[in-house]
Amino acid sequence: MGFNPKDAIESVKDIATNAVERSADIVESAGHIIKGDVSGGVEGIVASSMDIATHSVEKVKEIATGRGGDDDLEA
Template sequence: MGFNPRDAIESVKDIATNAVERSADIVDSAGHILKGDVSGGVEGIVSSSMDIATHSVYKIKEIATGRGDDLDEIV
């Protein structure tokens, strides 16, 4: 399967949607830091950031390969 522009656009939209949703979690975690829960807030920020990055890598892999296989099987 090759590169499909229509699927690529949908994947980019999905990446952006996921990033916006997770950014709300990051803001919530920043609120925890301001309330004094520094450890929990930082953990939430790091976790949400990693979720954004992981999701983006999988979607970009799908765009580049045209496949939805597990990333570990390809790399």
């Protein structure tokens, strides 16, 4: 299956939605830092950032290959 512009737009919307949802976790982690839990706050920020990046890469891969996540599984 090739590139489908409609699917690409949906994937970009999904990336943006996920990033906005995860940004709330980043703000919460920043609050932990302000309250004195620097280690826990930084850990939360890094984890949320990595989740955003991982999700974005997976979606971009789907856009580029025209395949969904389940089609990519290796036997």
